[in-house]
Ligand SMILES: Nc1ncnc2c1ncn2[C@@H]1O[C@H](COP(=O)(O)OP(=O)(O)O)[C@@H](O)[C@H]1O
């Protein structure tokens with residue numbers, strides 16, 4: 001395997017809205033770098049279908065479930081060590097999804113406050129070092145909607161497009177203000193992961209952007 005100028009214990013988080021291509025990017029990048037991958041487990045999530053049927057009744061349960069899952073994954077990453085590529089950051093749960101449901105009235109204020117308290121307590125533990133790089137995947141909304149429909153998860157396909165439109169717009173605002181670690185933004189129109197040159201050029205950009213051990 002080719003050696004890259006990327007510290008071997010780096011943590012790279014792939015962020016972006018639903019359907020943009022995080023899981024696919026996580027797999028390809030982890031394989032190319034010889035890193036381990038950490039995924040969201042969508043198929044076994046007991047709340048996801050219930051949530052998409054009725055946001056108001058299930059948004060708190062779902063957020064707590066995601067928080068617990070991410071905490072377990074963070075602990076695993078911390079204990080196993082080595083380089084990891086991670087499919088979605090915990091920041092997106094709190095700053096985008098939970099906040100959106102609270103602001104739209106599909107999560108109560110008391111539930112939101114409880115969630116934020118728990119989130120803040122968790123990110124202060126040693127299991128949540130800031131990533132060395134956040135790769136932000138962005139692209140035109142119509143591409144993303146097409147991917148959601150083409151992937152065909154039933155609960156997502158039946159969800160009104162307005163939900164994805166709002167999510168996309170919240171992501172764009174969020175990334176403009178995100179400063180917890182270096183960010184590399186990739187537009188999905190500009191790469192093709194089936195093309196080795198395209199993947200190599202992404203890795204070159206990762207090499208340039210990632211936090212190196214001697215950096216502050
Ligand atoms: N670079 C790409 N080019 C074309 N299709 C892609 C690309 N990346 C992902 N897809 C497709 O788009 C859909 C969503 O991708 P996925 O990686 O599951 O997104 P996410 O994890 O962000 O929800 C899947 O059907 C996947 O095969």
Ligand SMILES: Nc1ncnc2c1ncn2[C@H]1C[C@H](O)[C@@H](COP(=O)(O)O)O1
Pocket residue numbers: 016017018019022023040042048062063066088092093094097098156
């Ligand atoms: N924190 C979250 N709140 C609500 N919904 C969420 C959250 N994190 C993920 N999701 C949903 C969105 C998708 O339907 C699936 C998986 O996300 P993906 O972006 O496809 O990895 O879970």
